[in-house]
Amino acid sequence: MDAEPQARDRTPDRRATFSESENTGIRTTLDGSARIALKTLPAFDRFVFIEKDAAGCASLEGLRSEFPHHKDRIRIIQDDANAALQRLGEWNNKSNRAVLFLDPYGMDVEWQTIEVIAATKAIDLWVLIPLEPSRSQDRDQHRQLSPEGPALMAQNSSIEWTEATWNPVTGCTKISAGCKHCYAERMALRLRAIGQPNYRNGFELTLQPQMLDVPLRWKKSRTIFVNSMSDLFHDDVPEEFILRVFDVMRRASQHRLQVLTKRASRLSRLDAVIDWPRNVWMGVSVEDDRQRSRIDSLRESSAHVRFLSLEPLLGPLHRLDLANIDWVIGGGESGPGSRPMQAAWVTDLRDQCISACVPFFFKHWGGRNKKRAGRVLEGRLWSQMPNQRGRSTPSIVGA
Numbered sequence: 001m002d003a004e005p006q007a008r009d010r011t012p013d014r015r016a017t018f019s020e021s022e023n024t025g026i027r028t029t030l031d032g033s034a035r036i037a038l039k040t041l042p043a044f045d046r047f048v049f050i051e052k053d054a055a056g057c058a059s060l061e062g063l064r065s066e067f068p069h070h071k072d073r074i075r076i077i078q079d080d081a082n083a084a085l086q087r088l089g090e091w092n093n094k095s096n097r098a099v100l101f102l103d104p105y106g107m108d109v110e111w112q113t114i115e116v117i118a119a120t121k122a123i124d125l126w127v128l129i130p131l132e133p134s135r136s137q138d139r140d141q142h143r144q145l146s147p148e149g150p151a152l153m154a155q156n157s158s159i160e161w162t163e164a165t166w167n168p169v170t171g172c173t174k175i176s177a178g179c180k181h182c183y184a185e186r187m188a189l190r191l192r193a194i195g196q197p198n199y200r201n202g203f204e205l206t207l208q209p210q211m212l213d214v215p216l217r218w219k220k221s222r223t224i225f226v227n228s229m230s231d232l233f234h235d236d237v238p239e240e241f242i243l244r245v246f247d248v249m250r251r252a253s254q255h256r257l258q259v260l261t262k263r264a265s266r267l268s269r270l271d272a273v274i275d276w277p278r279n280v281w282m283g284v285s286v287e288d289d290r291q292r293s294r295i296d297s298l299r300e301s302s303a304h305v306r307f308l309s310l311e312p313l314l315g316p317l318h319r320l321d322l323a324n325i326d327w328v329i330g331g332g333e334s335g336p337g338s339r340p341m342q343a344a345w346v347t348d349l350r351d352q353c354i355s356a357c358v359p360f361f362f363k364h365w366g367g368r369n370k371k372r373a374g375r376v377l378e379g380r381l382w383s384q385m386p387n388q389r390g391r392s393t394p395s396i397v398g399a
Contacts, residue, residue: 001017005292013093014039017048022121024150025079031140031156034049034060034063035066036061036069037311038063038066038069040068041313043070043073044073044167044197044269045073046073046075047073047074047075047078048075048077049063049074049075049077049078049254050077050081050084050085051076051077051078051079052078052079052080052081052361053376054078055077055078055373056374057078060076061076063254079272081113082109082110082112082113083295085100085113085116085117086110086112086113086116086212092388097123097124097174098122098123098124099123099124099125100117100123100125101149103211103287107227108194109187110368110369111157111335112336115286119399123237127304149373157228159223159225159228160361160363160364160383161329161361161363161374161385162223162224162225162258163203163222163223163224164218164223164225165208165223165224165225165226165228165229166196166211166214166224166225166227167208167211167226167227167228167229167230167297168207168208168209168212168213168226168227168232168241168248169205169206169207169208169213169227169229169230169231169232169234169237169241169245170188170198170199170201170202170203170206170208170229170230171202171203171205171206171229171230172184172185172186172203172205172229172231173205173234173246174229174261175289176262176287176291177290177314177315178262178285178287178288178311178312179262180227180337180339181312181333181335181336181337181338181339183334183335184203184228184229184230185203186335186336187229188202188203188229189202190201193303198211203230205230205234205236205237207238207241209241210375212245213248215248215249215252215255215257216248216251216252218252218255218388218391219253220254221254221255221256222255223253223255223257223258224256224257224258226245226249226256226257226258226259226260226261227260229260231261231263232245232261233261233263233264233266233267233270234263234264234266235266239270239287242270242272242274242298243273246274246275246277246280249277249279250275250277250279250280252279253279255279256279256281257277257279257280258281258283259280259281259283260280260283260284261283261284261285262284262285262291262294262311264284264293264297264298265297266362267282267284267297267298267301268300268301270300271300271301274302276301276302276304277303277304277331277355280303280304280305280328281303281305281306281307281327281386282298282301282303282305282306283298283306283308283309283329284297284303284308284309285309285310285312286296286308286309286317287310287311287313287314287315288311288314288315288341289311289315289316289317289348292320295308295320295321295325296321298325299321299324299325305326305327305328305386306324306325306326307325307326307327307328307329307386308320308325308327308328308329309329310328310329310331310340310349311329311330311331311333311363311367312330312331312333312334312338312341313331313332313333313345313346314333314339314341315345316342316344316348317345317348317349318348319352320349320352321346322352322353322356322358323356324374325356325358326359326360326387327358327359327360327384327385327386328353328359328360328361329361329363330346330349330356330360330361330362330363331362331363331364331365331366331371332363332364332365332367332373334364334366334370335365335367335368335370336368336369338366338367339367340366340367341365341366346362346377347377347378350362350377350382359384359385359386360382360384361382361383361384361385362375362377362381362382362383363375
């Protein structure tokens with residue numbers, strides 16, 4: 001999490017606040033936002049650096065000698081960034097103002113942190129989203145921009161079991177217990193708040209026809225989660241539009257496209273009219289025992305690769321029928337209000353998959369901070385994937 005000043009303020013006390021996660025190297029701060037802030041003119045009155053790691057704080061001390069004219073204005077705090085920022089409730093907004101920059105790639109920014117910052121009514125918040133491609137990113141993604149800007153493009157994804165997301169539909173409605181703390185709803189409302197055009201309707205279901213050709217622009221093969229922010233088989237998505245999406249997926253044969261639905265009954269109704277491409281992986285979400293019927297609907301479909309997303313796992317799923325199922329994902333619920341998952345539920349799923357020779361992928365334990373909880377299950381990672389060609393050559397890829 002980084003911060004750097006951009007806007008100037010007319011009040012007497014201007015501050016630049018910085019912080020960085022223990023998960024990023026201090027070089028990012030020194031070569032990036034902190035040094036830029038210290039070089040900005042006119043200068044801020046004070047600079048605050050928040051760094052959890054003791055070695056990182058020691059490195060930040062070097063800024064005093066590098067910028068001697070600011071040495072008395074620099075304050076370095078060793079603390080967790082979220083915790084420190086959430087203590088800003090007593091900020092004196094009558095005489096002090098600040099610019100805070102958050103880098104979501106550097107740490108998990110808790111929503112409570114954003115709420116506390118907003119409540120001060122004195123801190124300008126900017127979010128750093130670098131558009132410059134990294135070595136691990138496909139440069140085509142950054143060159144192929146839509147007329148409305150890069151935010152409309154499909155994006156590299158932090159979801160553990162995919163590589164990118166593509167949303168020709170946005171918005172949804174809740175139909176079962178797994179929807180209670182929907183991450184897509186929270187994200188859609190945030191995107192609307194910052195003026196992202198595709199989310200002008202918030203989380204109301206909205207077709208995005210301007211997004212249809214996005215996978216065709218990506219030449220490099222990748223695994224793409226289709227409609228991470230919606231459900232393609234929602235009753236309000238016209239059949240004609242669903243078939244257009246499948247036509248694009250068929251033409252984007254260089255990719256593997258993962259479609260996930262909770263509307264298994266509509267999947268069944270449309271199965272006969274869909275010309276199923278071999279590069280489409282069809283899945284259903286099942287969060288507890290009450291939704292087992294979705295698995296039967298998937299099994300009866302004509303999809304070439306069928307998978308189960310058993311997340312957020314809200315209860316045990318004993319004795320699953322995994323016949324004609326090619327992949328199983330399991331994981332806990334993450335984010336605010338997340339409901340706990342018992343280890344026995346996960347190990348039982350893994351053991352069922354091993355017995356049925358079905359690849360198993362453990363996404364994470366969930367919780368408020370999913371990265372901290374991790375995804376290690378009994379001493380190892382489970383990142384198995386189905387063979388890309390589906391059941392024609394059953395095998396397990398990954399470990």
